[in-house]
Amino acid sequence: xxxxxxxxxxxxxxxxxxxxxxxxxxxxxxxxxxxxxxxxxxxxxxxxxxxxxxxxxxxxxxxxxxxxxxxxxxxxxxxxxxxxxxxxxxxxxxxxxxxxxxxxxxxxxxx
Amino acid sequence: xxxxxxxxxxxxxxxxxxxxxxxxxxxxxxxxxxxxxxxxxxxxxxxxxxxxxxxxxxxxxxxxxxxxxxxxxxxxxxxxxxxxxxxxxxxxxxxxxxxxxxxxxxxxxxxxx
Numbered sequence: 490x491x492x493x494x495x496x497x498x499x500x501x502x503x504x505x506x507x508x509x510x511x512x513x514x515x516x517x518x519x520x521x522x523x524x525x526x527x528x529x530x531x532x533x534x535x536x537x538x539x540x541x542x543x544x545x546x547x548x549x550x551x552x553x554x555x556x557x558x559x560x561x562x563x564x565x566x567x568x569x570x571x572x573x574x575x576x577x578x579x580x581x582x583x584x585x586x587x588x589x590x591x592x593x594x595x596x597x598x599x600x
Numbered sequence: 601x602x603x604x605x606x607x608x609x610x611x612x613x614x615x616x617x618x619x620x621x622x623x624x625x626x627x628x629x630x631x632x633x634x635x636x637x638x639x640x641x642x643x644x645x646x647x648x649x650x651x652x653x654x655x656x657x658x659x660x661x662x663x664x665x666x667x668x669x670x671x672x673x674x675x676x677x678x679x680x681x682x683x684x685x686x687x688x689x690x691x692x693x694x695x696x697x698x699x700x701x702x703x704x705x706x707x708x709x710x711x712x713x
Contacts, residue, residue, distance in 0.1 A: 521699040532604075532690045532704025533643070576642065580698060589659070590635070590643035 492516070493577045498595040507564045509594050511577030514558050520580035522553060522560045527574045527593070536575075537562070564596075572598045601626050604705035606691050612711045613681040621676040621708050623691030631694045632674040633702065634658075634666065636687040643690065649674055650697060681712045 494512040501507045513522065521540050525533035537544055539551040539560070550563040564571055574593040607622045625632065630651045635643040645658030649668040663685060665677040674693075678685060688709050692702040 523699060523701075525702075530707070532692065532707055533702075534704065535701040538699065538701070589645070592642040 492579055492589065493591050495575075495577050495591065495594045497592065498597070500597050500599065501567055502599050503568055504566050507567050507571070507596060507598075509562045509564075509575055509577075509596070510559055511562070512559050513577070513579045516557050516579050522551065522557075523578045524549070524551065524562050525576045525578065525590075527576065529573075533576060533590070567596075567598045569598050569600060572596060603627065604691055604693055604703050606689075606705040606708050608708060609706070610709045612713060613678075614713060615681060615683065617681050618677070618679050619681070619710075621678070621689055621691075621710075623674045623676065623705060624672050625674075625691075625693040625703070626672065627693060627695070627703065628671060629693035629695050629703075630671065631697050631700070632668065633692040633694075634664070634674070634676045635690045635692065636660065636685075637690060637707075638687050646676065646689075678710075683712050686710060686712045 521538050523538040524536045526536050527533040537549050537551045539553050541553050544551045552561045574595050576590050576593040604625045633648045634646040637643045644660045646664050647658055647666040649655045652668050652671050655666050655668055668674050688707045690707045691705045694700040694702045
């Protein structure tokens, strides 16, 4: 069963900052929040992972409030090449090794 | 490192035929996964393995079989192909389970007619 809720799609323009929010009300104490990016005809690739507060890398930032029931992936100054599907994942209920991908958020960046 | 490789890239099967999708990784990862992705949908886990000789079912295992005789290879077997198995199949691997980063292969696009 999917544990996360994301918007189905978003549109943006080049140069804008894009924020994609994911809801995970039933996140467990030991769960991390992980985001993947998938371009058409390719497999997903890891973008960023965090447990709490804020994480930043060269690609994106991840904001996690204190209650951890949601998280926001922030993409600064998007370009056309950021058009992709973005998946938010948290640990499976079993705490084991199964990863559940939902439908993701389709981001379309326009010129 | 080649990472995760999958063969073939494309395949068309007739209903009732069988085939094996190959997956190999050269990162010495213990964990390997098979997903399918239907058009416009997210990924669904078919089977996974936590090490050589150990496999377990995911969300949608019916119609598929797997084996893991080596750390490197994790083939997916389709017996009696059906149109419902038309999909893109992705193999992935990770060093550890749970939250560890998964590395995906390029995918195999399968059509069953």
